[in-house]
Amino acid sequence: MADHDDDIIEGSDEEGEEMTAAEVLQKLEEAWRTELVSPNLEPHHGDLVDCMLDQLKQMTKNLEKCKKHDFRVAVHKMEIDRIRFMICSYLRTRLRKIEQYTHYLLEREEKITDESMATISPEELRYAKEYAASLESHFQTLVLQHVPDKIQAFDATKMGVKPNLDAYVFLKVKQDSSGVLVEDESGEGRDEEVDLEEGNQHLIRYKPISHLLQNGNVALI
Template identity: 45%
Template sequence: MSESLSDDDISQEECQEDGMTPADLIAKLEEAWRNEKFSPELLASQSEVVECVMEQLTHMEDNLQKVKKRDPKAAIHHMEIDRIRFVLCSYVRSRLQKIEKFFPHVLEKEKSRGKGEPSLLSPEEFAFAKEYAANTEDHMKSAALSHMPPILQTLDMLKAVPAPCLDSFVFLRVKERQENILVEPETDDQSEYVVDLEEGSQHLMRYRTIAPLISSGAVQLI
């Protein structure tokens, strides 16, 4: 239904920051949503895309008020707005669930990221992660640790909370041809396993192997 975004009754404005049309924005949001949904770890924040889509939703809802209620386009545009809102909410919810599940590792990765390396978290997500971590630690101390001997009253959250399983397998579609992708390293039992990924092909592969390709946009999870 993304084509309906180009109709006269829907906003024709582009996101000034990225120079993308509304249809481009929705496609980028949907790709970010699928990648986040199927990735075992938290991916880099797409907050700019989220903000642009929210702006477009506002424009769409405003323009929808100008459409006659009996116009067949109105029902179609209502469905499109609901679909986009669902994808947007699901994307944000998926990220918050991962932050709650892996908060020590998320904060540690954010703390140790190099200069110029994109942040995993938006400012709002970072504030949420810190508050969630503080509340969790306070609860652990009041509910259990404070009642234990002093030697047992410290808790390493990085060790206590399981890290994302980067060796899990994911389905992916190749957007740009990739050569010499190392699938399995050389071991005593087998030789090095390297493959070429053809554009448009689909694969089931270990996430750790193709994680950099997701960040670069060369592949997308499905």
């Protein structure tokens, strides 16, 4: 039976370099944990999901070739179930955030000129637009048609719910990052710069470290 630790998946990372299935799984697990605890919708990792789904198909085929009483079958079945659960949880979490922040995300995506900077995938973007249209149609039928014409205008920007970027998150520093600006919450101008050392863990507001998260310098825990 093939062990996914040794399988090579070509062109699965951002640089197009070869990665083992185990490395893809590790990156996907980190993306999953990040999405679960982040107050914001993080950049999508559809390439990792697709690679892992292909790997699951191969693992399933390998199981069919094994003898029924092979003890490895039960172990690999549990691993397959674990990976499937992680992928489903990752995608469900993203859909929940897309539904919660629909108009905010659509407004933000419209301002992006470089596709590589997009947070949501083309499929997620299509879903967000369809969801927003359904909300508007439902609101029009349920409320607006029953109120005076003067107040029937539908302003999607005013309905948008924004993520709380000032929420606190736990993080682990993966790479030294100096001069991280932490703004004074009291508004008295007592901002300070902090140095994050590799291996340290911190409780800090999301906004000042969001760029470090996307660069891979820190990981949410």
